[in-house]
Amino acid sequence: MVKHTKPKGFYDEFLRKAPEGGPAAGTTHYCPGCGHGTVHKLIAEAIEDMNIGDRTIFLSPVGCSVFAYYYMDAGNIQCAHGRAPAVGTGVIRTRDDAIVISYQGDGDLAAIGTAEIVHAANRGENMAVFFVNNAIYGMTGGQLAPTSLLGQTTATTPFGRLQEREGGPIHMAEVIDALDGPVFVERTTLSNAAGVMKTRKAVRQALSNQVERRGFSFVEILSPCPVGWKMTPVQSRVWMKEEMEKNFEVKKFRDRDHVTRSSGRMNLMDDDALLELLLPAEGKEAVSTAKLEEELRVKICGFGGQGVLSAGTLLANAAIVDGLEATWLPSYGPEMRGGTANASVVISSLPVGSPVIARPTALLAMNGPSLDSFEDDVVSGGLIIVNSSLVKQKVKRDDVKVIYAPVSAMASEAGFIKGANIVMLALYLLNAEAPSLDGLKSVIPRLIKKKELVDVNLKLIDRAEEFNKG
Amino acid sequence: MSKILIKGNSAIVRGALLGGATHFFGYPITPASEIAHSAAELFTKSGRTFLQAESETSAINMIYGSSAAGARVMTATSGPGLSLMLEGVSYLAGCELPSVIVDVQRAGPGLGNIWPEQSDYNTCCKGGGHGAFKNIVLAPASGQEMTDFAYKAFDLADEWRMTVILLSDAYIGQMMEPVGFPEEAKHGARKDYAVYGDAESRGNLVSSIIMNQQGLAELNAKLQAKYRRAEEELVDWEEQQTDDAEYLLAAFGITSRIASTAVRMLRADGIKAGLFRPKTLWPFPSGRLAELAGQVKAMGVAELNDGMMADDVDLAVAGTVPVHRFNWFGGYVPSAEELVAQVKEAYNG
Numbered sequence: 001m002v003k004h005t006k007p008k009g010f011y012d013e014f015l016r017k018a019p020e021g022g023p024a025a026g027t028t029h030y031c032p033g034c035g036h037g038t039v040h041k042l043i044a045e046a047i048e049d050m051n052i053g054d055r056t057i058f059l060s061p062v063g064c065s066v067f068a069y070y071y072m073d074a075g076n077i078q079c080a081h082g083r084a085p086a087v088g089t090g091v092i093r094t095r096d097d098a099i100v101i102s103y104q105g106d107g108d109l110a111a112i113g114t115a116e117i118v119h120a121a122n123r124g125e126n127m128a129v130f131f132v133n134n135a136i137y138g139m140t141g142g143q144l145a146p147t148s149l150l151g152q153t154t155a156t157t158p159f160g161r162l163q164e165r166e167g168g169p170i171h172m173a174e175v176i177d178a179l180d181g182p183v184f185v186e187r188t189t190l191s192n193a194a195g196v197m198k199t200r201k202a203v204r205q206a207l208s209n210q211v212e213r214r215g216f217s218f219v220e221i222l223s224p225c226p227v228g229w230k231m232t233p234v235q236s237r238v239w240m241k242e243e244m245e246k247n248f249e250v251k252k253f254r255d256r257d258h259v260t261r262s263s264g265r266m267n268l269m270d271d272d273a274l275l276e277l278l279l280p281a282e283g284k285e286a287v288s289t290a291k292l293e294e295e296l297r298v299k300i301c302g303f304g305g306q307g308v309l310s311a312g313t314l315l316a317n318a319a320i321v322d323g324l325e326a327t328w329l330p331s332y333g334p335e336m337r338g339g340t341a342n343a344s345v346v347i348s349s350l351p352v353g354s355p356v357i358a359r360p361t362a363l364l365a366m367n368g369p370s371l372d373s374f375e376d377d378v379v380s381g382g383l384i385i386v387n388s389s390l391v392k393q394k395v396k397r398d399d400v401k402v403i404y405a406p407v408s409a410m411a412s413e414a415g416f417i418k419g420a421n422i423v424m425l426a427l428y429l430l431n432a433e434a435p436s437l438d439g440l441k442s443v444i445p446r447l448i449k450k451k452e453l454v455d456v457n458l459k460l461i462d463r464a465e466e467f468n469k470g
Numbered sequence: 471m472s473k474i475l476i477k478g479n480s481a482i483v484r485g486a487l488l489g490g491a492t493h494f495f496g497y498p499i500t501p502a503s504e505i506a507h508s509a510a511e512l513f514t515k516s517g518r519t520f521l522q523a524e525s526e527t528s529a530i531n532m533i534y535g536s537s538a539a540g541a542r543v544m545t546a547t548s549g550p551g552l553s554l555m556l557e558g559v560s561y562l563a564g565c566e567l568p569s570v571i572v573d574v575q576r577a578g579p580g581l582g583n584i585w586p587e588q589s590d591y592n593t594c595c596k597g598g599g600h601g602a603f604k605n606i607v608l609a610p611a612s613g614q615e616m617t618d619f620a621y622k623a624f625d626l627a628d629e630w631r632m633t634v635i636l637l638s639d640a641y642i643g644q645m646m647e648p649v650g651f652p653e654e655a656k657h658g659a660r661k662d663y664a665v666y667g668d669a670e671s672r673g674n675l676v677s678s679i680i681m682n683q684q685g686l687a688e689l690n691a692k693l694q695a696k697y698r699r700a701e702e703e704l705v706d707w708e709e710q711q712t713d714d715a716e717y718l719l720a721a722f723g724i725t726s727r728i729a730s731t732a733v734r735m736l737r738a739d740g741i742k743a744g745l746f747r748p749k750t751l752w753p754f755p756s757g758r759l760a761e762l763a764g765q766v767k768a769m770g771v772a773e774l775n776d777g778m779m780a781d782d783v784d785l786a787v788a789g790t791v792p793v794h795r796f797n798w799f800g801g802y803v804p805s806a807e808e809l810v811a812q813v814k815e816a817y818n819g
Contacts, residue, residue, distance in 0.1 A: 086532050266514060
């Protein structure tokens with residue numbers, strides 16, 4: 001039976017509503033004949049009877065029930081308009097044992113919060129959603145709701161809701177029932193005593209699903225709003241029966257016999273395991289050997305697929321092994337010219353300032369467009385290495401050192417065409433102040449992901465050495 | 471400390487986990503997506519929580535719920551996503567809930583492009599959403615600072631009950647640099663205002679609605695007092711070669727790296743330049759800038775926006791020295807050489 005005394009799940013006095021106490025602390029803020037009071041009461045009684053008050057976290061929406069936290073004796077969170085299912089997701093993913101209740105009206109759930117409710121339902125979050133559908137915006141002054149009926153007159157549909165203009169009412173229970181995630185979906189009505197009793201049962205089912213961790217449960221409750229509808233409480237019950245319930249079918253859509261839903265979380269790592277996961281393995285301490293007077297600015301350029309970006313990371317890693325500072329920046333935006341990919345690597349004994357290279361000290365040109373694009377930028381006295389397998393033109397400048405090396409052919413001869421970038425990089429290191437070729441050799445086994453390719457890469461470095469000797 | 475070559479966007483996730491982050495809710499967006507990728511791997515593997523939300527709006531509200539339930543929680547996004555999150559950031563401020571947001575800035579307005587700008591400065595440093603509130607805004611300028619700032623952000627957020635924004639950019643996020651990691655994992659403590667779904671916290675309410683004017687005025691006064699205290703206690707910056715500087719370049723994030731090289735080049739050319747790099751953009755180091763205004767002949771602010779930080783520099787120096795503005799837009803990042811040329815023109819011309 002529905003009790004007619006104040007349920008224990010409510011606060012004894014509503015001091016958040018009336019801090020001074022007195023008669024105002026004993027009544028709700030709802031209008032006469034409103035359905036919210038009934039639904040609040042059904043939930044509060046269930047919380048009390050099921051002894052879950054300590055575990056319950058109650059989410060208040062925006063709308064008439066924005067102040068639900070005045071009444072519900074539980075942990076309370078007030079949410080932004082429509083966002084309660086996302087807030088609830090955050091809560092339940094944080095507190096596995098909490099009973100999360102999201103209490104929402106039609107504007108909150110079926111208009112502004114459509115994405116949040118659909119996705120929380122689809123994920124099957126462990127929460128009970130009570131959706132109070134009264135086909136109108138109450139708190140803001142009787143405007144159109146997504147669930148208003150066709151022809152219904154509201155403050156923003158003074159001539160009635162038109163299919164052609166506003167579209168028809170949205171049927172959320174059916175929408176939620178179309179998803180795989182929920183375990184329990186029912187629509188009930190408060191238009192009569194039997195409907196209230198069915199609502200009471202549905203509320204308890206939704207909450208017991210939470211106690212048993214069975215997953216997302218959705219109860220849409222058709223509810224009267226006599227003030228918003230400009231009717232007497234009696235007229236409003238008739239209108240619900242004759243209009244609303246014809247449009248919104250009162251029924252149980254789904255009651256799945258589901259097993260307990262796990263959190264899906266992996267075992268929580270302790271500090272030691274976390275540090276092992278996150279910190280670099282031991283034994284890679286830099287041994288400072290190299291010293292540079294001036295920073296090196298290396299531009300490695302080529303077609304996408306020639307491995308210029310990975311050559312750049314190998315170069316930067318080799319620098320770190322030699323105790324130098326380094327930055328690696330991929331080709332990016334307006335800097336990317338001529339359809340080439342490029343990596344900018346700056347190496348220095350001091351912390352690197354700008355990672356952006358306007359004047360490279362070295363250009364490693366894997367293809368023709370790269371040479372065209374960047375030849376003029378190289379500093380006087382700088383180094384250009386040209387992949388002569390693919391680049392037919394010659395360097396025009398005479399104030400830079402130039403090496404023509406058929407790195408693609410050399411890699412191809414070794415049976416590994418993709419290693420051309422390694423040959424190029426090795427040649428650079430053989431002609432640069434730093435880092436050392438040994439640095440490169442030491443990082444290759446760690447950084448080459450396919451272990452069977454480590455040997456061929458090391459062999460290509462040997463070939464580069466032979467070539468460099470002439 | 472062992473260092474590894476790592477992207478700033480990956481380093482930040484490790485710093486966050488070591489800093490005690492247990493929950494990550496986010497929505498992918500370039501150029502911040504590597505953060506989600508790393509978080510999906512490392513939060514999940516370590517038994518923490520990673521969840522890809524249906525939108526940035528939902529992500530920030532998941533953060534709101536998770537923070538209200540006591541977690542150390544974070545997200546990462548870029549401009550268009552940040553705009554969607556601002557509703558939630560305002561609610562977080564109203565409830566004084568801690569959170570950490572990484573903004574890897576891209577170029578705007580609108581969808582813009584995925585290359586760097588620093589044009590979310592005002593959004594982040596002036597509050598951003600509706601209402602009078604502030605966020606603590608840290609400006610990492612390297613992979614190491616992405617790690618270190620993420621490591622301390624959760625302590626700051628919890629201590630101040632504020633949102634901490636790591637205001638990064640596409641270059642600082644995408645660049646690889648050697649980074650070392652802290653070797654101790656931190657953990658958040660229980661919060662007396664949070665709702666844990668237990669008897670002890672049953673009486674708690676997390677809410678930002680206060681219908682009576684006096685009550686809301688009191689909350690605002692409390693927030694403002696906290697912000698004034700933060701301005702005293704949290705402000706942080708770095709100076710390079712300011713001792714004898716006659717020209718002061720001010721910059722944050724990627725432009726501070728370029729300005730650092732520019733200072734070296736300017737000195738080689740006989741201009742005594744120095745660098746002023748705010749590490750906290752809110753609170754802004756106005757006091758130290760005002761001091762430096764008494765020393766230098768002019769200042770220049772280099773940034774990838776229309777002079778947002780320069781406005782704060784202007785306020786700080788109050789017209790006592792000329793403040794030159796060097797601005798770039800659209801994802802274009804200048805070289806140090808370009809900045810040097812502009813400084814020379816402004817200073818000598």
